[in-house]
Amino acid sequence: MSGADLLVRGGRVVGLDGVRAADVHIRRGSVHAVGPELAVPAGTPVLEARGRLVFPGLIDPQVHFREPGMEHKEDLASGTLAAAAGGVTSVLEMPNTKPPTTTPELLRDKVSRARGRTYSDHGFFLGATAQNADRLGEYEAEPGCCGVKVFLGSSTGDLLVPDDATLERVLRSGARRVAVHSEDEYRLRERYAALPAGTSVRQHPEVRDVECALRATRRLLDLAERTGRRVHLLHVSTAEEIALLRERRLGDLVTAEVTMNHLFLAAPECYESHGTLAQMNPPVREPRHRDALRAALADGTLTCIGSDHAPHTLAEKARPYPESPSGIPGVQTILPLLLLAVRDGWLRLPDVVRVCVTGPARVWGIQAKGELASGVDGDLVVVDQEERGPLAREWLRSRAGYSPFVGWSLAGWPVATVLRGHVVYAQHAVGAAGARGEVLRFG
Numbered sequence: 341m342s343g344a345d346l347l348v349r350g351g352r353v354v355g356l357d358g359v360r361a362a363d364v365h366i367r368r369g370s371v372h373a374v375g376p377e378l379a380v381p382a383g384t385p386v387l388e389a390r391g392r393l394v395f396p397g398l399i400d401p402q403v404h405f406r407e408p409g410m411e412h413k414e415d416l417a418s419g420t421l422a423a424a425a426g427g428v429t430s431v432l433e434m435p436n437t438k439p440p441t442t443t444p445e446l447l448r449d450k451v452s453r454a455r456g457r458t459y460s461d462h463g464f465f466l467g468a469t470a471q472n473a474d475r476l477g478e479y480e481a482e483p484g485c486c487g488v489k490v491f492l493g494s495s496t497g498d499l500l501v502p503d504d505a506t507l508e509r510v511l512r513s514g515a516r517r518v519a520v521h522s523e524d525e526y527r528l529r530e531r532y533a534a535l536p537a538g539t540s541v542r543q544h545p546e547v548r549d550v551e552c553a554l555r556a557t558r559r560l561l562d563l564a565e566r567t568g569r570r571v572h573l574l575h576v577s578t579a580e581e582i583a584l585l586r587e588r589r590l591g592d593l594v595t596a597e598v599t600m601n602h603l604f605l606a607a608p609e610c611y612e613s614h615g616t617l618a619q620m621n622p623p624v625r626e627p628r629h630r631d632a633l634r635a636a637l638a639d640g641t642l643t644c645i646g647s648d649h650a651p652h653t654l655a656e657k658a659r660p661y662p663e664s665p666s667g668i669p670g671v672q673t674i675l676p677l678l679l680l681a682v683r684d685g686w687l688r689l690p691d692v693v694r695v696c697v698t699g700p701a702r703v704w705g706i707q708a709k710g711e712l713a714s715g716v717d718g719d720l721v722v723v724d725q726e727e728r729g730p731l732a733r734e735w736l737r738s739r740a741g742y743s744p745f746v747g748w749s750l751a752g753w754p755v756a757t758v759l760r761g762h763v764v765y766a767q768h769a770v771g772a773a774g775a776r777g778e779v780l781r782f783g
């Protein structure tokens with residue numbers, strides 16, 4: 341792994357235990373020491389943090405970067421640049437590309453496409469199908485593979501494992517945790533078939549209703565328990581699923597994740613303000629769901645945040661519902677939104693590290709990432725809490741070019757992102773170090 345020397349001087353370092361005034365000394369890409377007024381070898385490059393907050397680099401465990409096949413929406417370079425611009429130094433990328441990532445060869449193709457072009461470290465999910473279900477145990481050992489992803493309900497692309505028999509084959513093949521998009525395909529089909537003419541995006545939360553999500557999640561938990569296979573519930577969207585997770589008490593067998601969209605937007609207002617730009621699967625729902633998800637993130641029922649960064653072009657989004665594609669870009673806005681949560685008192689600064697760094701690192705067994713401490717990769721982000729916004733469209737680096745959060749007043753913005761000692765992004769521009777992303781290691 342390539343790494344550089346750097347002293348990040350005079351910041352306030354955020355960890356799981358709190359915030360402390362400290363320098364961070366990175367040597368050959370790894371954290372060497374964290375502490376006040378560190379002595380470093382002459383000639384070590386210095387990044388002045390000047391009392392600003394310093395977080396370990398965020399890990400976004402759910403992004404769709406569209407390469408290969410849909411590079412007009414995003415590619416590995418533009419997607420990881422948006423990540424770096426938001427203080428995200430590691431991403432796990434989803435398999436619903438064209439072609440979908442369903443074989444070791446296709447996964448290797450992504451790893452090789454990423455070489456020398458990316459601004460964050462990266463791992464790739466394999467997509468489960470009826471065809472590869474029994475071979476996933478062998479496939480998931482491929483270097484750069486973070487695990488297997490199952491779509492229980494259709495979303496963007498055609499990856500799908502709708503039935504329990506195939507899902508059980510997937511869960512019985514391999515040992516690593518399996519990520520699941522949990523909406524029930526059979527109920528989705530019934531509901532789309534019965535859609536009255538003129539249905540608008542405002543009805544999206546009823547079209548893909550609470551029962552779609554709850555039914556699939558119940559089935560998934562039953563099968564996880566029966567097979568003993570660890571699963572990870574992606575983008576939980578309902579208060580009912582939170583109640584179910586609490587009631588079933590499955591511990592580490594089932595971990596779960598939430599998006600910033602489900603934490604910060606709510607129906608019907610988001611559809612009135614943003615139309616199909618707020619359309620995603622599973623849908624953003626009424627405020628009671630948002631409030632239950634916030635409480636579940638704060639109390640640890642939800643293990644981590646994933647943006648589900650899902651870019652589509654504005655022209656594609658402008659198609660009439662339901663032909664308008666689902667998905668909202670978001671890898672760049674996780675940290676700024678979490679700073680609003682801290683300002684508003686429903687999360688604390690150490691929670692940001694828990695849900696965006698140590699949580700995802702633990703769920704996916706990501707090596708050498710985590711809290712800023714001796715030996716981990718020197719990945720960090722410096723935040724200027726004086727930046728109060730409004731969030732400007734020109735700051736966005738995703739090819740999608742929009743966000744439902746443009747115009748929001750901020751409580752801080754990432755001003756420098758460091759990947760293994762290299763400044764990869766600073767002050768709204770690519771850092772001198774250029775594209776330094778490498779493939780993640782899992783264990």
Ligand code: DOR
Nearest residue numbers: 495496620621650666667
């Ligand atoms: O809204 C979504 N968009 N949900 C998904 O599960 C997939 C994603 C995409 O790839 O566009």
